[in-house]
Amino acid sequence: GENVEQHPSTLSVQEGDSAVIKCTYSDSASNYFPWYKQELGKRPQLIIDIRSNVGEKKDQRIAVTLNKTAKHFSLHITETQPEDSAVYFCAADSNYQLIWGAGTKLIIKP
Amino acid sequence: EAGVAQSPRYKIIEKRQSVAFWCNPISGHATLYWYQQILGQGPKLLIQFQNNGVVDDSQLPKDRFSAERLKGVDSTLKIQPAKLEDSAVYLCASSSLGPFANTEAFFGQGTRLTVV
Numbered sequence: 001g002e003n004v005e006q007h008p009s010t011l012s013v014q015e016g017d018s019a020v021i022k023c024t025y026s027d028s029a030s031n032y033f034p035w036y037k038q039e040l041g042k043r044p045q046l047i048i049d050i051r052s053n054v055g056e057k058k059d060q061r062i063a064v065t066l067n068k069t070a071k072h073f074s075l076h077i078t079e080t081q082p083e084d085s086a087v088y089f090c091a092a093d094s095n096y097q098l099i100w101g102a103g104t105k106l107i108i109k110p
Numbered sequence: 111e112a113g114v115a116q117s118p119r120y121k122i123i124e125k126r127q128s129v130a131f132w133c134n135p136i137s138g139h140a141t142l143y144w145y146q147q148i149l150g151q152g153p154k155l156l157i158q159f160q161n162n163g164v165v166d167d168s169q170l171p172k173d174r175f176s177a178e179r180l181k182g183v184d185s186t187l188k189i190q191p192a193k194l195e196d197s198a199v200y201l202c203a204s205s206s207l208g209p210f211a212n213t214e215a216f217f218g219q220g221t222r223l224t225v226v
Contacts, residue, residue, distance in 0.1 A: 031212065043217035044217050045217070049214070089153070095166075103152050
């Protein structure tokens, strides 16, 4: 079945710097790759997603890139701010369900 | 629009007791998911409904967990009997399209279950 690996598990960056989180997946049939943000004690919320017919997608300070050949996709956050502190999850669709990565805890240092 | 509603928010029970969680999805959303999120891990799908039919329940421990979605709207998830390892946050989510999991899922606040 599908396996989604996410790295790093924890990422600490200086406020204003960029953050990059990477995920790999195993199911070549996967076509949908969302990223969810979960603040402490809150529900996961979609921040950006990408489909397999697109290589890159941007929304203000966040962007996602997809390499279908290599089966990996990445989340890029530029000009990080304190409110970006959270756990970020990547996921990939496979057989009618989303397979989730283990999460990356992003810490923004003042 | 109103979000996904879940209740209760917190529940503490002793092992071997029973517990039930309730979810009301966003109006009009055909697909409903129940996830289990253990502290420090990503959500794990327990069961996925399309209207009142089950799309996937392959990871539902059927000897103790059950779920239903009567009339294709509200859903309940039950654990009977509970074990210590069932301590987790149980998240309900819904999406407007389906059954393919290729559209945004909206999550409820979750129910934090502690089994002692």
